[in-house]
Amino acid sequence: MHSETVKTVRAVCPHDCPDTCAMLVEVDESGRAVRVKGDPANPFTHGGLCVKVAHYEKRTYHADRLLFPMKRTGRKGDGKFQRISWEEAIDTVAARLAAVAKEDPQCILPYSYAGTMGLLQGGSMDRRFFHRLGASLLDRTICSSAGMFGMRYTVGASVGTNPETVDQAKYILIWGSNIITSNIHLWRYILKARSQGARIVTIDPLRTRTGEQSDEHIPIMPGTDGALALGMMHIILRDALQDQDYIDRYTLGFDELKARVREYPPSRVARITGISEDTIERITHEYATNSPAFIRVNYGLQRHAGGGMAVRNIFCLPALLGSWRYPGGGAMLSTSGFFPFKYAVLERPDLIQGQPRTINMSRLGEALTRANPPVRAMVVYNTNPGAVAPDQQRVLEGLRREDLFTVVLEHFQTDTADYADILLPATTQLEHFDLHRAYGHTYVMLNTPAIQPLGECKPNTEIFRLLAGRLGFEDPCFKDSDEDMARQALASLNGITLEDLHEKGWIPLGIGDAPFAQGGFPTPSGKCEFYSERLKDLDPLPAYIPPREDRLSNPELAKKFPLVLISPPAHHFLNSTFVNLFQDKEIGPTLEIHESDAAVRQIRTGSPVQIFNDRGNFLAKAVVTDRTRAGVVCAPSIWWNKLVPGGRNANSTTSEEITDIGGGATFYDNLVDVRPAD
Incomplete structure (x- = not known):
């Protein structure tokens, strides 16, 4: 060509x-x-x-792409549909939503998450529509809320090290993050740091691709990261390794913290984490004496009962050492808090009348089966809860309700789409306009549509405009174009205009190489808050909150189900996206199980196994390995139910229990057992 x-x-x-x-x-x-x-x-x-x-x-261009509006013709879950016009689809949805809203608009539930991270297709016209309608509010907690709140109560927001300075670090702790699979561009900076003498240590229950390529991998029991961070703080203060000047100038609550961490000597922490005392002592001294030191945290470690506090504890470490002083020093979970967008101009919460209830998306099964008043209509977009939500059997029970009117906006006929009454075809990123921030760098970015929408697909924004028009919403904001909304969002970013983004594609925020070298944290005090008054109802100081399902905290349950199940992202999947495209590259659902755990169960590599607890079960092929520690099994995820043997994935075993802070999902706080499949 x-x-x-x-x-x-x-x-x-x-x-x-x-x-x-x-x-x-x-x-x-x-x-x-x-x-x-x-x-x-x-x-x-x-x-x-x-x-x-x-x-x-x-x-x-996939052959299975949804291209036209559809209505259900079979039973819910059978996935049988027939094509209809957009006029019929919008009329049907608007009429059903209006009928529910007439009785009680709170009986309508919008359910969306991160199928697109775009500010417009992910959270603009849709929010305006549901706010104006009076629908239940959705607390979007399923992925990251525990960690984000843990950061908020410590450093003030989802902020941290400038990732473009990580190559200047001298010691790098990769804590619960498989960077090579889920943050690949940061790995380049880490490798450059290594070439300049930095040591790379990965802390993770599983020896991931990243752990394999690190200088050292330290296996930890899932859900005990908060205890390890407290133990490291104990050693730092016991051995006077802290930067007292930085502490005095830029932190709050040091004396209280000092008293708290005395409760976590290495001997206690070793019993909790499964890491030897010698290793805890050694890595703490390495971390504290090689400056600047950098910690990369990821979201897996906050998917436990104490997940928010675990992230809070880890984010106290850089302030104790003054690591924030230096380019490349500090810690990072997300950079999203650096972006000063005024999200209210996109979402328009001022349209809300009254005080509608809030439903935690991590408890969807409970909402669909037990809420009072009941959820009678649900609109699902940018997510696939039939596969990804916890306590899957209860979620599917709710989706099967014949009295629940369900609308799904999708690219493909996912597990959730099979339960829709109306299925609406949404555009992909190549077909629509959008504005983006990031949570791993600090560039504002613009997506320009490259092609016309296929078939009769429409952007999310256009679908909700049509619904607003059909319901007679006359507020001027429903006439805003996507470019109008982009300009509204950019108005709070000094000097960044839509015209600049059209010309350049992206613009950096310019946060500086060491944004917290002289404090300036976005907390109420302006300091890193070891003591947070906002957490006084839980615990204002860093603490260890153990998993609910654990050998130490719940020994009776552990006798019945002795293995901890974690289900991190498969290398070729992103949540449940790409499963239908790349399932052949993942050779089917697998379960990594330690040699000792496999031996007592007479399990060999390639054997079909059933993973089970009192909530449910699923099938996989065993991979006997030393990559996971004894007592921990790993099921790379998230598979579509319809594409796996048995029709269930790992979320058939997970619970709707939530985290200490932020109301997040506790996917990895999950005891199971494994047996050969019949």
Whole structure:
């Protein structure tokens, strides 16, 4: 193909990943996207794309793509539909929602998450619509809320180290993060730091791809990270390794913290974490004496009962050592708090009348089966709760209700789509306009549509505009175009305009190399708060909150179900996205099980096994390994139920219990047992 026949359009990866990669889409003279590649000009992503997105055009043009509105013709869950017009679809949805709203609008539940991270397609016209309708509010907790609140009560927001300075670190703790799978562009900075003498240590229950390539992997019992952080603080203060000047100037509550961490000597922490005292002593001294030191935390470790406090404890460590003083020093979970967007201008909470209830999305099963007043209509978009929500059997029980009117906006016929009454075809990132922030770098980015929508697909924003119009909502905000809303969102970012983004594709926030070198944390005190008055009803000081399902905290349950199940992202999947495209690359659902645990159960690699507890069960093929520690099994996820043997995935065993802070899901706080499948 001659270059003059190809148009190149700037785009952004929309998926739930910290890297938010800059992409280039090549479009031929017929208007078809023929190639997606990374944009080499972007300073952070440098032209790289992960294995999932490198052929994104194949997802857009996949033969199974939903292209037309559909209505259900069979039983819920059977996945039988027939094509209808957009007029019939919008009329039907509007009429059903209006009928429910007439009796009680709180009986309508919007259910969405991070199928796209775009500010417009993910959280703008949809929020306006449901706010104006008076629907129940959704507390979007399922992925990251515990960690985000843990940071908020410590450093003030989802802020941390500038990731572009990590190559200047001298010691790097990768704590519960498989960077090579889920944050690949940061790995380049880490490797550069290593080439300059930095040591890389990974703390993780599983020896992941990242752990394999680190200088050391330290296996920890799931859910005990908060105790390890307290033990490290104990050693730092016991051995006078702290930066007292930084503490005195830029922290709050040091004396109280000092008293608290005395309760966590290495001997106690070793019993809790399964890490030897010698190892705890050694890595603490390495971390404290090699400056600047950097900690990369990820979300897996906050999916336990004490997940919010665990992140809070870890984020106290850099302030004790003064690591924030230096480029490359500090810690990072998310950079999203650096972006000063005024989300209210997109979401318009001022449209809410009265005080509608709030439903925690991590307890969807309970909401669909026990809420009072009941949920009578649900609109699902940007998520696949039939596969990804905890306590799956209860969720599916709710979705099967014949008196529940369910609308699903989707690209493919997912597990959740099979339960829809009306199925609406949504555009992919190549077909719509959007504005992006990131949670792994600090660039504002613009996605420009490269092609016309396929079939009769429509952007989320347009679908909710149509519904607002059909319901007679006359508020001027429902007339806003996507570009109007982008300008509204950008108004709070000094000096960044939509015109600049159209020209350049992305613009950095300019947070500086060491944003907290002189304090300035976005907390009420302006300091790193070891003591947080806002947490006084839980515990204002860092504490260890054990898992609910654990050998120490719940020994009776552990006798019955002695293995901890974790279900981190499979390398070729992102949540439940890409499962239908790349299932062959993951060779089916697998369960990694330690050699000793496999031996007593007479399980061999390749054997079909059943993983079970009192909540449910699922099937997988065993992989006997030493990559996971004894007592821990790992099921890479999240598979669609309809694509696996037995029709159930790991969430058939997870619970709807929530975290200490932030109301987050506790996917990895999960005891199971394993047996050979019949």
